[in-house]
Each structure stands twice: as C-alpha cells, then as structure tokens.
Amino acid sequence: CDALVAGMQRWQTHQWHARPQVQVSSLTTYQPDVVVRCPFSARDKVGLVQWVHPDDAYAILQTAEHAFKKWNNEPRPAFAALRQTWLYTLADVLEEHRHELITLCVREAGKTLQDAVDEIREAVDFCRYYAGFIDNGFAEPIRLPGPTGELNQLHYEGRGIWLCISPWNFPLAIFIGQITAAIAAGNAVIAKPAEATSLIAARAVELAYSAGIPQELLQCVPGSGPILGDVFCNDRRLAGVAFTGSHKTAHKIAMDLAHRRGPIASFIAETGGQNAMIVDSTALPEQVVKDIIRSAFGSAGQRCSALRVLYLQEDIAEEVIRLLQGAMKELVVGNPGDPATDIGPVISMQAKNALHAHSRYLKSHGKLIAKVEDVPEEGFYVAPAAYEIESISELEDEHFGPILHVIRYRNADLDTVIEDINNTDFGLTLSVHSRNPEVSGLIARSARVGNVYINRDQIGAVVGVQPFGGLARSGTGPKAGGPDYVRRFACERTVSINTSAIGGNAELLRKRP
Numbered sequence: 001c002d003a004l005v006a007g008m009q010r011w012q013t014h015q016w017h018a019r020p021q022v023q024v025s026s027l028t029t030y031q032p033d034v035v036v037r038c039p040f041s042a043r044d045k046v047g048l049v050q051w052v053h054p055d056d057a058y059a060i061l062q063t064a065e066h067a068f069k070k071w072n073n074e075p076r077p078a079f080a081a082l083r084q085t086w087l088y089t090l091a092d093v094l095e096e097h098r099h100e101l102i103t104l105c106v107r108e109a110g111k112t113l114q115d116a117v118d119e120i121r122e123a124v125d126f127c128r129y130y131a132g133f134i135d136n137g138f139a140e141p142i143r144l145p146g147p148t149g150e151l152n153q154l155h156y157e158g159r160g161i162w163l164c165i166s167p168w169n170f171p172l173a174i175f176i177g178q179i180t181a182a183i184a185a186g187n188a189v190i191a192k193p194a195e196a197t198s199l200i201a202a203r204a205v206e207l208a209y210s211a212g213i214p215q216e217l218l219q220c221v222p223g224s225g226p227i228l229g230d231v232f233c234n235d236r237r238l239a240g241v242a243f244t245g246s247h248k249t250a251h252k253i254a255m256d257l258a259h260r261r262g263p264i265a266s267f268i269a270e271t272g273g274q275n276a277m278i279v280d281s282t283a284l285p286e287q288v289v290k291d292i293i294r295s296a297f298g299s300a301g302q303r304c305s306a307l308r309v310l311y312l313q314e315d316i317a318e319e320v321i322r323l324l325q326g327a328m329k330e331l332v333v334g335n336p337g338d339p340a341t342d343i344g345p346v347i348s349m350q351a352k353n354a355l356h357a358h359s360r361y362l363k364s365h366g367k368l369i370a371k372v373e374d375v376p377e378e379g380f381y382v383a384p385a386a387y388e389i390e391s392i393s394e395l396e397d398e399h400f401g402p403i404l405h406v407i408r409y410r411n412a413d414l415d416t417v418i419e420d421i422n423n424t425d426f427g428l429t430l431s432v433h434s435r436n437p438e439v440s441g442l443i444a445r446s447a448r449v450g451n452v453y454i455n456r457d458q459i460g461a462v463v464g465v466q467p468f469g470g471l472a473r474s475g476t477g478p479k480a481g482g483p484d485y486v487r488r489f490a491c492e493r494t495v496s497i498n499t500s501a502i503g504g505n506a507e508l509l510r511k512r513p
C-alpha cells in the first residue's frame with residue numbers, strides 16, 4: 001500500500017486533457033473544453049475534455065468503414081497474430097501505467113484505492129483473456145465434419161464497425177473489455193465513454209495506440225450520450241453496439257437500431273439489476289454480515305451486481321440486523337484516496353440527489369434499520385443506510401448507491417420470495433446463504449438470474465473464472481469475461497468445398513479475394 005501511494009504521488013496534481021481521438025481531416029465545429037472535477041471535492045480540477053460534435057459522426061464512421069475494409073482484407077493468420085500482439089502488449093502497457101491510471105480512477109471516478117487497483121487488474125485480465133480467443137477460429141478456420149471429397153469450415157471474422165458505449169462505474173475495465181473484445185474479433189471500433197469518465201478513457205486509448213492498435217481501427221468520441229448515441233445508432237454503417245448502462249438507455253438503443261434501414265445490427269447490452277440475497281435460518285450470521293457489507297456498500301453500491309434487497313428468514317433476522325448495525329458503525333466514508341477509507345462518494349450531484357429522494361421515500365414507507373452517521377459534508381457522499389420494507393414490488397427501478405432494502409420472510413414463503421424476485425424482470429446477480437444444500441440448490445435452480453453466488457458475496461466477478469452478465473431486463477448476454485463474448489462480436493462464415501473438383505483447395509481461402 002505504501003509503495004502504491006508513493007507511486008501515485010507524482011500524479012496527484014497532474015491535469016489531464018482529453019481531445020477527440022478520431023481520424024478525420026478536420027473537426028467541423030470547435031467545441032469548448034468541459035472541466036472535469038473530483039466527485040469528492042468540487043474545487044479540485046482533474047482536467048479538461050473536448051467533446052465530439054455530432055456533425056463529425058459521418059467522417060468518423062467513414063474512417064472506421066475504410067479501416068475495417070482494409071484490415072479485413074489482410075491475410076487472416078497475420079492479422080489475427082497482430083491483434084493478439086496488440087492486446088497482450090496493451091495488458092503490459094496498462095500494468096506499467098498503473099499508478100497514473102489508479103490516480104485517475106480515484107480522482108475522476110471517485111474510486112477507493114482498493115477498487116481502483118481491482119479496476120486496473122480487471123482491465124488487464126480482459127486484454128489477456130480476449131486475446132486468447134483469437135486462436136479459436138479467427139486465424140485458422142475450424143474444421144467441421146463432412147463426407148469424403150468435401151471440406152467444411154467455419155471461419156470467424158469481424159462484422160464491421162462496433163460502437164462501444166461504456167459506463168462510468170467501471171471506466172477502465174468495462175471500457176477496455178468492450179474494445180478489446182471487438183478488436184479481438186477483427187472489427188473497427190468507435191468507443192463512446194461515459195461523460196463522467198472521459199479522461200480515463202482517453203488515456204486508455206492513448207495507451208492502446210502505444211501498444212500498436214492503429215488509430216483508424218480505434219476512435220474515441222467523448223461527448224453527450226443521447227446526442228452522439230442518436231447519430232451513430234441511426235447510421236446503417238454500424239454493424240453492432242455493445243452497451244453497458246441503464247436498461248432504459250438499452251431500450252432506446254434497441255429501438256433506434258430496429259428502426260434503421262439496411263443491415264440488421266447486433267446488440268449486446270449489460271444493464272442493471274434488483275439483486276437479492278436470501279439468508280435462511282441455517283446461515284452463519286458473521287459470514288452473512290461481512291458479505292452484505294461488501295455486496296451492498298462496497299464501491300458505494302455503484303455496481304450493477306450490487307446487493308439491493310436482502311431477504312432474511314424470520315428466525316435469523318434479528319441477529320443479522322443487530323450484527324449489521326454494529327458492522328455499519330465501523331464503516332469509514334470519506335476521501336477515496338485515503339487507504340483507511342471503505343466507501344467513497346457517488347459519481348455526481350444528480351446521483352446524490354436521486355438517492356436522497358429515494359431515502360426520503362423509504363423513511364415514510366419503510367423503517368430505518370441502520371445508517372452511517374459520519375459522512376463528509378463536501379463532495380457527493382451518500383450515507384450508507386439499510387431500510388426495512390414489505391415487498392420488492394415497492395421498488396420499481398434499481399437505486400444505484402449504498403442503500404439496502406431488507407425484507408423478512410417465513411420459511412413457508414420461500415417459493416413466493418423467488419417468484420417475487422423473478423417478477424421484477426431483472427435477472428443479474430443473486431446470492432444465497434444457507435447451510436442446507438437443498439435450499440441453496442432450489443434457489444439456484446429457480447431464480448432467473450445470470451450469476452448465482454452461494455455462501456459468499458455477490459460482486460467482483462473474475463474475468464475467465466466467473467463470466468458475468470444477466471438476462472431479461474438485465475441484459476442480452478453473452479457474458480463478459482466468458483467463452484462466448486468475443487464470438488458475439490464476430491461474424492461466422494461457413495465454407496463448403498468440393499475438394500475433388502479442380503480448384504477445391506482450402507489454402508485458397510487463406511487470402512480474401
């Protein structure tokens with residue numbers, strides 16, 4: 001930790017400046033710089049960012065289109081090997097620049113030191129994991145069965161231009177994860193980072209260029225989500241959109257893509273959740289409380305995987321609540337750059353206000369169980385709190401912050417609990433705490449969610465180990481950090497050759513006509 005803080009020292013007062021990273025002859029309109037400030041001290045400036053004007057979208061798409069055509073015509077094994085080298089090199093470059101990136105994650109996104117370290121780790125893991133998938137059908141085709149005299153092959157190649165729209169809560173990991181998957185599959189990428197974290201994104205793209213990724217294949221367009229999203233998603237040249245963010249925005253993008261003329265676009269969405277934890281009377285209360293604290297309040301509750309609704313079986317409820325009240329007293333809310341801090345700020349004044357409005361609703365409709373009292377005045381801090389409510393159906397949407405809802409249930413009502421959770425239409429994470437394998441097995445089978453966690457916390461899915469993503473209102477799949485992700489960015493081509501005929505030589509397909 002000391003070495004980390006020392007390494008970050010020289011970046012503490014650094015000012016970053018991000019400009020559009022696009023390959024167009026000239027930008028049509030001069031856009032004034034937007035000032036980026038720390039979410040924990042509004043007077044503190046992190047840097048400046050120049051947004052992209054929507055009038056430039058056409059030229060940016062044109063560059064991407066040319067770049068895709070050019071690179072997709074390269075010999076497949078050579079292009080595949082190159083992409084693999086770029087991604088492995090990017091992993092190394094990100095690691096080398098970790099002190100700067102960690103500082104940026106703390107200062108621009110308000111991440112705690114631990115979360116910032118984990119963020120860099122995850123980004124590096126994505127690069128290496130997706131690089132590995134290039135070996136599966138992108139360089140050499142996969143051979144399929146067929147009768148004598150016939151050769152059947154499955155080729156994977158890029159679809160074209162992907163727009164990658166990433167969130168502010170994982171400004172490096174998800175940003176890099178989407179881009180590297182799209183590049184691994186052989187596409188051209190236009191990356192649209194979240195407004196709140198454009199500096200981290202711009203720095204990551206600079207590092208990607210230094211790792212060898214050609215500028216024409218990866219353009220970064222900071223700017224207004226609704227405005228830029230609208231122009232890009234309505235353009236027929238876009239082959240696909242990868243989006244992580246709210247389900248409302250995912251719906252809007254799906255509608256835009258559906259109404260477009262021309263090719264049918266691919267869409268990968270990873271959205272929110274109304275994630276529950278079910279604790280039955282056989283659970284170990286100390287373990288449960290440790291996992292509640294991490295899942296509900298870690299990262300200030302700003303993860304789509306975060307625990308929102310805690311179901312306590314009535315025999316264990318009082319004990320868990322008492323331990324939870326004690327544990328919450330120990331939580332340190334404050335400057336995320338301080339190693340002693342457990343919970344940092346939320347991302348913006350708007351987020352803080354929305355969470356306060358929700359707390360006011362809960363005060364009148366529910367019962368306050370526990371709240372952290374000591375929270376700094378300045379900055380976008382929200383006191384972590386737990387409220388008891390009657391039913392999950394009272395919550396229409398997810399509340400993206402450190403607010404936990406608690407519901408008591410009777411053993412006989414377990415089926416209803418699962419039904420209620422499924423009826424939210426969200427389906428991202430769920431955890432079960434029980435020493436009875438029949439109970440955990442029943443819940444794991446019947447809850448319609450993407451990630452089930454048994455007797456542990458429910459955040460922090462590890463790349464390649466715990467593929468992450470939900471279903472229904474929580475997303476389209478495939479799972480990030482899972483074996484199917486890169487392929488969803490690709491297009492598949494089946495080639496069947498009559499090898500007994502003249503010219504039926506599979507080698508001919510190595511070079512595109």
Ligand code: UN1
Nearest residue numbers: 303304305459460461468
């Ligand atoms: C998100 O919050 O958008 O499991 C994704 C986790 C992370 C993914 C969170 N790997 O908490």
